[in-house]
Amino acid sequence: MTAAGWRTVEYLTAFLVGGALCAIGQLVIDGTRLTAGHTMVLYVVAGAVLGAAGLYEPLVRFAGAGAAVPVSNFGFVLTRGILDHLAREGWWGILSGTFELAGAALSAVILLALVAAVLFRPRG
Amino acid sequence: MPAAPAAPAGALRRLGQGSIRFRLPPRIVAGYTVVGPMEGKGPMAGYMDTVLEDTYYGERCWERTESKMLKEAVQNALRQARLQEADVDLSFTADMLGQLVASSFAMRSSTLPHVGIYSACASFAGALALAGMAVEGGFARRAVVAASSHHDAAERQYRFPTELGVQRPPTSQWTVTGAGAVVVSGEASDQGILVAEATFGRVMDMGIKDPFDMGTAMAPAAADTLVRHLQHTGRRLEEFDLVLTGDLGRVGSRVFLDWLEERHGVSLDGRHSDCGALLYNPARQDVHSGGSGLGASACTVSGYLLKAMNRGLVGRVLLVGTGCLHSQVTHFQGESIPVVAHAVTLERPGLAG
Amino acid sequence: MASQTQTRQRQQQADFLQFARRRRPRPSYLKNALWAFLVGGTIALVGQLLTSAFMALGLAAQQASARAAVALVFLGALLTALGVYDELARFGGAGAAIPITGFANSVVAPAMEFAREGYVFGMAARMFQVAGPVVVFGVAAATVSALARWLITGGMR
Numbered sequence: 001m002t003a004a005g006w007r008t009v010e011y012l013t014a015f016l017v018g019g020a021l022c023a024i025g026q027l028v029i030d031g032t033r034l035t036a037g038h039t040m041v042l043y044v045v046a047g048a049v050l051g052a053a054g055l056y057e058p059l060v061r062f063a064g065a066g067a068a069v070p071v072s073n074f075g076f077v078l079t080r081g082i083l084d085h086l087a088r089e090g091w092w093g094i095l096s097g098t099f100e101l102a103g104a105a106l107s108a109v110i111l112l113a114l115v116a117a118v119l120f121r122p123r124g
Numbered sequence: 125m126p127a128a129p130a131a132p133a134g135a136l137r138r139l140g141q142g143s144i145r146f147r148l149p150p151r152i153v154a155g156y157t158v159v160g161p162m163e164g165k166g167p168m169a170g171y172m173d174t175v176l177e178d179t180y181y182g183e184r185c186w187e188r189t190e191s192k193m194l195k196e197a198v199q200n201a202l203r204q205a206r207l208q209e210a211d212v213d214l215s216f217t218a219d220m221l222g223q224l225v226a227s228s229f230a231m232r233s234s235t236l237p238h239v240g241i242y243s244a245c246a247s248f249a250g251a252l253a254l255a256g257m258a259v260e261g262g263f264a265r266r267a268v269v270a271a272s273s274h275h276d277a278a279e280r281q282y283r284f285p286t287e288l289g290v291q292r293p294p295t296s297q298w299t300v301t302g303a304g305a306v307v308v309s310g311e312a313s314d315q316g317i318l319v320a321e322a323t324f325g326r327v328m329d330m331g332i333k334d335p336f337d338m339g340t341a342m343a344p345a346a347a348d349t350l351v352r353h354l355q356h357t358g359r360r361l362e363e364f365d366l367v368l369t370g371d372l373g374r375v376g377s378r379v380f381l382d383w384l385e386e387r388h389g390v391s392l393d394g395r396h397s398d399c400g401a402l403l404y405n406p407a408r409q410d411v412h413s414g415g416s417g418l419g420a421s422a423c424t425v426s427g428y429l430l431k432a433m434n435r436g437l438v439g440r441v442l443l444v445g446t447g448c449l450h451s452q453v454t455h456f457q458g459e460s461i462p463v464v465a466h467a468v469t470l471e472r473p474g475l476a477g
Numbered sequence: 478m479a480s481q482t483q484t485r486q487r488q489q490q491a492d493f494l495q496f497a498r499r500r501r502p503r504p505s506y507l508k509n510a511l512w513a514f515l516v517g518g519t520i521a522l523v524g525q526l527l528t529s530a531f532m533a534l535g536l537a538a539q540q541a542s543a544r545a546a547v548a549l550v551f552l553g554a555l556l557t558a559l560g561v562y563d564e565l566a567r568f569g570g571a572g573a574a575i576p577i578t579g580f581a582n583s584v585v586a587p588a589m590e591f592a593r594e595g596y597v598f599g600m601a602a603r604m605f606q607v608a609g610p611v612v613v614f615g616v617a618a619a620t621v622s623a624l625a626r627w628l629i630t631g632g633m634r
Contacts, residue, residue: 018517018576019513070575079626116588
């Protein structure tokens with residue numbers, strides 16, 4: 001397969017899987033009493049559990065950003081961080097590893113929120 | 125000397141539990157409304173006095189905006205009535221902010237004695253009835269009644285930060301950004317639309333828990349108050365040109381009309397309108413079930429209804445303000461939503477019966 | 478006496494709840510799901526493009542993905558600050574809420590909103606008002622799951 005052909009499949013898979021995960025979430029919100037907030041929690045927990053079960057990593061390898069962009073990935077990288085540290089440092093890793101991979105996004109969001117709050121006014 | 129409005133023969137002032145008839149009906153001398161840009165693009169925009177260009181009105185936060193709107197509605201209502209504050213004895217105002225701060229902060233620059241009222245979105249109707257009692261009872265020469273709500277101030281207090289991406293269900297309503305004020309007078313020299321009768325509502329709770337479905341929650345209260353009003357006043361529905369509910373919205377109105385017909389045997393038969401549904405154009409404005417908030421009834425009455433009645437388009441209207449009495453805390457604690465509805469009969473002077 | 482009134486009240490409530498439920502308008506399930514699919518898919522696509530771009534700069538897959546995530550956080554924050562993310566979410570629904578851009582929106586929006594009450598007690602204190610549950614339950618679930626895996630696999634990664 002040519003380089004360009006490989007790329008297209010990548011992008012298509014990302015689009016389809018990412019879209020599907022969001023569509024499922026939408027159906028959950030519309031069809032049950034769960035709110036968007038509940039659904040996000042469900043997704044992050046699912047990502048964490050599937051990550052520990054070894055099922056999320058294959059999904060990421062298959063769909064790339066399609067699995068890495070939804071908030072379920074947050075749960076996955078939290079689990080991943082803890083497992084890495086457990087292997088490296090033993091029991092202490094259960095606490096020290098949590099934000100190893102997720103830390104960058106968290107730091108970024110806090111700093112950006114701060115800047116946005118200072119520079120911008122809500123439009124309503 | 126202008127004749128005092130005729131009182132029904134053998135008139136009792138207390139008609140039943142919570143229902144009153146004014147022997148010498150107080151007159152609504154003047155009204156004034158201040159509404160936001162969205163309301164300024166709605167079907168009743170032409171009847172509103174001040175339309176804001178943006179949601180901030182020059183203030184640094186929306187709470188101050190709501191307060192400013194309420195203050196200006198009160199001041200301008202007095203101006204329209206050609207009155208000074210010294211000519212008025214009482215003010216009853218209501219708003220949607222916690223601890224009624226919009227009212228307090230609005231009235232701190234006024235010399236009028238003030239009482240804050242809270243019946244959620246039924247406040248304007250309730251305050252109108254109370255002001256009528258104060259005036260007709262001779263306890264006040266005149267009283268100002270005003271209520272306000274602001275969409276963004278309400279949103280950030282009751283629901284979500286305004287820039288948060290949320291999708292609302294079809295039953296949800298859009299809080300009206302608007303303040304409406306009227307001057308109610310018992311002075312013989314003052315003329316205007318009559319506040320003829322009123323029925324205060326009972327707090328009801330039909331088990332609805334969804335704060336995004338308030339119209340449905342309030343429907344039974346509106347029905348209960350309407351039925352009690354008819355029973356106590358002895359009026360037939362045909363005597364009213366219009367039954368105007370506060371903010372049931374389109375969804376709540378459907379539930380209200382059906383519930384009224386099937387459980388109370390009362391058919392409104394095309395005689396019903398809802399302030400929340402009237403304020404916006406559903407085809408062009410994304411308000412789902414319609415408008416809600418104290419501003420809905422306050423602005424519809426102070427802006428549109430007074431003008432329509434003064435022009436003779438409508439003779440007798442039953443205003444049924446409806447309100448949801450929950451808070452964010454009670455919602456998260458799993459409680460259902462208690463509701464209330466207050467009714468006021470408004471009449472053009474000179475109507476028979 | 479009191480229990481009779483209570484029973485009657487509960488019966489009335491049950492009656493009304495059923496009455497109301499029959500009249501409750503349903504959301505357009507298909508339309509909403511479709512829009513969520515399109516919006517969510519597009520954001521994932523953008524994420525994939527960013528990941529490819531970072532890989533083209535010589536980074537390994539995981540590192541590129543991490544940087545793409547931060548780039549999306551920046552995008553979500555920017556659109557929130559400009560006041561357009563909520564417009565996107567009106568029709569995008571879960572398609573705007575579930576991607577990491579939605580996570581950024583859920584932190585930046587309260588920060589902007591509550592800055593009115595000051596930077597300490599407003600913005601900073603309430604910044605995680607919406608996203609808090611995701612972090613809290615994410616950490617809890619990850620810790621329990623990782624521990625379970627570690628114990629079950631006898632200490633293997």
